[in-house]
Amino acid sequence: MAQIHPYIHFNGNAEEAFTFYKSVFGGEFAMITRFKDMNLTEPPFSEKEAEKIMHIALPIGDNSVLMGSDTPEFMGKQNEQENRSKICITAESKEEADRLFNGLSAGGEVEMPMEQSPWGAYFGMFRDKFGFEWMVDFNAK
16 A cells, blocks of 8 residues: 655754654654765755765654655745645544644644644644644544
8 A cells, every 4th residue: 555754854954853753653764864875966056065964864653754854045945924725644543643743732822722633533733843733643542
């Protein structure tokens, strides 16, 4: 069966963000590649950008991988307040849902606190401190 893995872009702080996400989810990075690692004969990247993240992957659970990269300056900036897509996490317990919600929303803006939703799930939404929007839910059924 097909799997979906979120891939998110940053304006030079992908490493900081993924270190934060790793502190909440746990685990180890499956891959970290910097622009300088691409072995290009004519690098289009400045020395300042060479250390930035070209690709990073953090496995989450058995079947999910959160991936991301920094956007090179020549491609423009990401508008961090216009990321209207959300990353949805389905927790295995109410306690895990609370832990993930509280960890990931630290320093961000809560849009909807964790609570029982009208459709029966324990659910909450927020924008993290890096500008990305998340939904966390747990359904006991």
